[in-house]
Amino acid sequence: MRANLLLPSPRSRWGLGGAIGLSLVGWFAATTGNTQPTGPASFCEVYPDAPACASGEVACTACHTTPPSLNLYGADVAAALLPDQERPLSSELYTAHLGEALLAVESLDSDEDGVTNLDEILGGSSPSDAQSTPAPSSCVDEEDDGWSLCGYDPQYAYKKVMLDFCGRSPTIGERQAFAEAKNPTSALHNALDECLDSEHWRGKHGRVWNLANRKIGPLQAIKSGKDVGPIPLADYDDDYAYFVWTQTDGRDVRLVLTGQTFVSARVDGGVTVYEEWDRTPDEDFELRGYDRYQAVVKERRAGMLTHRWFLMSNTMFTSVPRTTAAQAYRAYLGYDIALLEGLNDVPGEPADYDSKGVGEAACAACHATLDPLTYPFSRYEGIGGGVGDSYSYSANRLNGFTDVDGELVAETPEAGVLFGEPVEDLIEWAAVAANSEAFRRATVLDYWKLLLGEAPRATEQAEFSRLVRDLGGDHGYSVELMLHDLIDMEAYGAP
Numbered sequence: 312m313r314a315n316l317l318l319p320s321p322r323s324r325w326g327l328g329g330a331i332g333l334s335l336v337g338w339f340a341a342t343t344g345n346t347q348p349t350g351p352a353s354f355c356e357v358y359p360d361a362p363a364c365a366s367g368e369v370a371c372t373a374c375h376t377t378p379p380s381l382n383l384y385g386a387d388v389a390a391a392l393l394p395d396q397e398r399p400l401s402s403e404l405y406t407a408h409l410g411e412a413l414l415a416v417e418s419l420d421s422d423e424d425g426v427t428n429l430d431e432i433l434g435g436s437s438p439s440d441a442q443s444t445p446a447p448s449s450c451v452d453e454e455d456d457g458w459s460l461c462g463y464d465p466q467y468a469y470k471k472v473m474l475d476f477c478g479r480s481p482t483i484g485e486r487q488a489f490a491e492a493k494n495p496t497s498a499l500h501n502a503l504d505e506c507l508d509s510e511h512w513r514g515k516h517g518r519v520w521n522l523a524n525r526k527i528g529p530l531q532a533i534k535s536g537k538d539v540g541p542i543p544l545a546d547y548d549d550d551y552a553y554f555v556w557t558q559t560d561g562r563d564v565r566l567v568l569t570g571q572t573f574v575s576a577r578v579d580g581g582v583t584v585y586e587e588w589d590r591t592p593d594e595d596f597e598l599r600g601y602d603r604y605q606a607v608v609k610e611r612r613a614g615m616l617t618h619r620w621f622l623m624s625n626t627m628f629t630s631v632p633r634t635t636a637a638q639a640y641r642a643y644l645g646y647d648i649a650l651l652e653g654l655n656d657v658p659g660e661p662a663d664y665d666s667k668g669v670g671e672a673a674c675a676a677c678h679a680t681l682d683p684l685t686y687p688f689s690r691y692e693g694i695g696g697g698v699g700d701s702y703s704y705s706a707n708r709l710n711g712f713t714d715v716d717g718e719l720v721a722e723t724p725e726a727g728v729l730f731g732e733p734v735e736d737l738i739e740w741a742a743v744a745a746n747s748e749a750f751r752r753a754t755v756l757d758y759w760k761l762l763l764g765e766a767p768r769a770t771e772q773a774e775f776s777r778l779v780r781d782l783g784g785d786h787g788y789s790v791e792l793m794l795h796d797l798i799d800m801e802a803y804g805a806p
């Protein structure tokens with residue numbers, strides 16, 4: 312029965328199968344074109360400051376049109392890669408020699424637009440598209456209307472802080488006061504502190520709240536609680552409230568993945584109040600009823616990864632919930648496996664406990680990463696189907712799937728592997744994730760894009776990398792401290 316209860320097209324929104332299948336056919340058929348899963352990471356080891364590497368790994372489109380077809384640059388790289396060696400190359404040879412091939416084609420102009428491949432890579436344009444060339448520096452060092460066009464401008468930064476964080480332009484009086492401030496830096500940071508408390512920034516449906524849209528994937532039709540939909544299954548207001556709470560008031564942003572309490576949001580006199588709460592599943596059931604209660608016991612909670620909405624909308628009816636793990640990897644760590652990002656093969660995987668055929672060559676590359684990434688999620692119930700209550704933790708959950716997925720599914724381990732590191736369960740998975748550079752990078756990138764409208768440019772890589780590093784150091788994982796640093800950066804305050 313479980314496969315028949317369909318929700319409003321969630322498959323098409325969240326389903327990975329199609330995308331992975333398509334990409335992987337390309338990936339593997341492409342061995343003649345010398346493509347391997349290690350390519351994107353190797354590229355970024357050679358060009359760590361390339362804008363295309365802002366997320367840690369370059370997209371496969373750096374070398375491909377649609378895999379397996381190589382683009383102009385990819386074709387030059389392939390030709391320069393051990394040209395005397397028989398094809399297809401082994402992955403060892405490929406990995407060992409890709410760097411040399413990249414260097415060998417740096418001085419070429421693959422797309423004949425007059426700019427060398429190296430200048431294009433570092434300048435953030437495509438070495439394979441003649442229409443794409445590095446943007447000329449917009450900085451002309453002269454004064455114009457009192458604005459410094461090059462370098463950081465406190466007046467400009469102040470106006471931007473007011474707009475970005477308070478949602479309004481400063482009044483004439485405020486601008487005057489800022490211009491006359493003895494210490495513009497501290498005036499700027501005072502303004503930021505005030506605006507960080509504004510409804511525009513941290514209120515219900517404010518900017519931080521909306522930053523969670525892609526992570527949560529709200530669907531009003533199946534929402535429970537306030538603004539209930541026709542088929543109430545879970546209340547994503549829990550997820551939004553929890554997210555905003557982790558991002559504000561100096562809290563440790565790692566709680567997104569590691570916290571074991573919940574948060575509610577209520578609007579009191581026009582101000583959104585976030586309140587942490589901690590109830591057992593039974594207590595929450597008593598208080599909020601079947602369609603809203605959070606069913607995972609405290610010691611098995613891993614922040615937003617075990618919230619009811621997340622399990623409902625991702626795990627749904629599956630035994631080995633790959634979509635859930637893929638969404639966690641993409642939403643919180645910045646790696647989209649469907650785009651062949653963040654691949655770390657685990658030897659012996661995929662074992663294919665649920666008999667989905669993922670061991671076949673066309674699937675194996677992604678699933679050697681994705682499946683061990685997924686096992687720790689397999690003990691959390693989705694929509695019915697297992698052995699316990701929906702959205703709860705059940706150690707022997709997979710026993711409830713042997714009739715559908717075969718006897719072997721019950722052998723699926725709970726232990727898995729994330730970033731090459733073995734983890735016993737989802738609690739350890741979440742800890743490894745929360746302490747990773749990938750998580751810091753994804754967190755900073757969210758705010759960078761929110762405030763600057765795009766990923767870091769070539770010239771901004773150093774500032775971006777500093778924020779990623781300091782979030783785990785000087786900022787003590789506080790988003791607000793990170794933002795205080797961000798508004799001091801040239802990327803933010805140079806008009």
Ligand SMILES: [Ca+2]
Binds near residue numbers: 421423425428
């Ligand atoms: Ca070129």
Ligand SMILES: [Ca+2]
Binds near residue numbers: 438440441
């Ligand atoms: Ca170009």
